[in-house]
Amino acid sequence: MPTGALTGTIRVPGDKSISHRSIMLGALALGETRVTGLLEGEDVMSTAAAMRAMGAKIEKTDDGEWIINGVGVGGLLQPETALDMGNSGTSTRLLMGLVASHGITATFVGDASLSKRPMGRVIDPLSTMGADFTSTEGRLPLTMRGASPAVPITYRLPMASAQVKSAVLLAGLNTPGITTVIEPVPTRDHSERMLRGFGANLTVEVDEEGTRTIQIHGPAELKGQTIVVPGDPSSAAFFIVAALTVPGSDVLIENVGLNPTRAGIVTVLRQMGGSIEEVNPREVGGEPVADLRVRHSQLHGIEVDPDIVPSMVDEFPVLFVAAAQAKGRTVTKGLEELRVKESDRITVMRVALELAGANVQETEDGLIIEGTGGAPLPGTSGAIHVATHLDHRIAMSMAIAGLNSMNGVAIDDTSPIATSFPNFEALLASLVAG
Numbered sequence: 001m002p003t004g005a006l007t008g009t010i011r012v013p014g015d016k017s018i019s020h021r022s023i024m025l026g027a028l029a030l031g032e033t034r035v036t037g038l039l040e041g042e043d044v045m046s047t048a049a050a051m052r053a054m055g056a057k058i059e060k061t062d063d064g065e066w067i068i069n070g071v072g073v074g075g076l077l078q079p080e081t082a083l084d085m086g087n088s089g090t091s092t093r094l095l096m097g098l099v100a101s102h103g104i105t106a107t108f109v110g111d112a113s114l115s116k117r118p119m120g121r122v123i124d125p126l127s128t129m130g131a132d133f134t135s136t137e138g139r140l141p142l143t144m145r146g147a148s149p150a151v152p153i154t155y156r157l158p159m160a161s162a163q164v165k166s167a168v169l170l171a172g173l174n175t176p177g178i179t180t181v182i183e184p185v186p187t188r189d190h191s192e193r194m195l196r197g198f199g200a201n202l203t204v205e206v207d208e209e210g211t212r213t214i215q216i217h218g219p220a221e222l223k224g225q226t227i228v229v230p231g232d233p234s235s236a237a238f239f240i241v242a243a244l245t246v247p248g249s250d251v252l253i254e255n256v257g258l259n260p261t262r263a264g265i266v267t268v269l270r271q272m273g274g275s276i277e278e279v280n281p282r283e284v285g286g287e288p289v290a291d292l293r294v295r296h297s298q299l300h301g302i303e304v305d306p307d308i309v310p311s312m313v314d315e316f317p318v319l320f321v322a323a324a325q326a327k328g329r330t331v332t333k334g335l336e337e338l339r340v341k342e343s344d345r346i347t348v349m350r351v352a353l354e355l356a357g358a359n360v361q362e363t364e365d366g367l368i369i370e371g372t373g374g375a376p377l378p379g380t381s382g383a384i385h386v387a388t389h390l391d392h393r394i395a396m397s398m399a400i401a402g403l404n405s406m407n408g409v410a411i412d413d414t415s416p417i418a419t420s421f422p423n424f425e426a427l428l429a430s431l432v433a434g
């Protein structure tokens, strides 16, 4: 039977994208970088281990602050063993960018999910810059030999990917000359903001069509910074949907990062009729932040504007859960990038939601969902068992779907949740207990 209302106040962990970049840029800067609010999930810890293996000193103090002593741009050391990227696409692609312009050789390995994901998208531009790769069909495990000096390029992104953009910009840090990335569709801009914050000479121009031209002048000198990491909107999204869909809920989620290149989920859920109020808007670490008061609302289906997709690319699994509870039809399009995440998030969510009793149709690039209008998902007979395919966002989304399901939802493996949100289950339990 459905769980009772969710009530109370929570604070989600630090933003994953900003946490990765804090470690990487701190490890390349001269002097000390101090980070508070770092996400201590497995993905970020993979980045930290790799940066240590390439010479940086990274420590956590007793009061929870992280202190990084960098090697200076150009100073990365050759790692003695393979860099284990675990489940993390961001670690892999951004670190490949860093290694590309250092005269070192590194081998990247990862788990079964990461080893299926395409790396050709970074191998292509980084090869043009002079790096050399050995891999089977552009997948992990792969070995790369960086170029010193690398050559600057002008690269037009063939897909909307902040990871590819960031890989080229990070390679540009130690490349003499101007490295240019042309971005026709805007994606999360944390790399640009943080590279500037650390002292890189980086410019962004936007033309009338919205195409962004980002230039970085190398070699750059980065200086250690003090960083406060805001809460992760991608993590907050699970609790926003939970509070909107479980009757009687009223939840305050504190300290949520609302960078416009990340906050698409809030816009879309409001278009669906969701009550999400921004309380105490402010700036944390150069990013807009607010506390979000979220109250149960009768959602209605919408056609999601494909232009908003990059600003909520990781939030579609949980948006599908919201759509399954809404009144009427929700149509999503332009989600082809979801097929190359930790799992094929279009097919895996279609299968999982169908098992939970939702009415879902899969298209080439999205899902069409006919919602229940708020009634609990009927499920099949008994508790359903969802296959999560080593994908944290599937596990957490289906846990939220289970809150409003007649027969409950069982997940085959909750361990991937620790990659991005180690205390997810504890926070959920605290809200259910009120």
Ligand SMILES: O=C(O)C1=C[C@@H](OP(=O)(O)O)[C@@H](O)[C@H](O)C1
Binding pocket: 016, 017, 018, 089, 090, 160, 161, 162, 163, 164, 166, 188, 313, 314, 337
């Ligand atoms: O740059 C980043 O920090 C990220 C970019 C996105 O990936 P893509 O660039 O592959 O879309 C996102 O899915 C990932 O969770 C984090």
Ligand SMILES: C=C(OP(=O)(O)O)C(=O)O
Binding pocket: 043, 087, 088, 089, 090, 091, 314, 341, 342, 393, 420
């Ligand atoms: C896609 C994701 O991460 P990554 O690409 O870093 O594995 C995610 O966190 O949803």
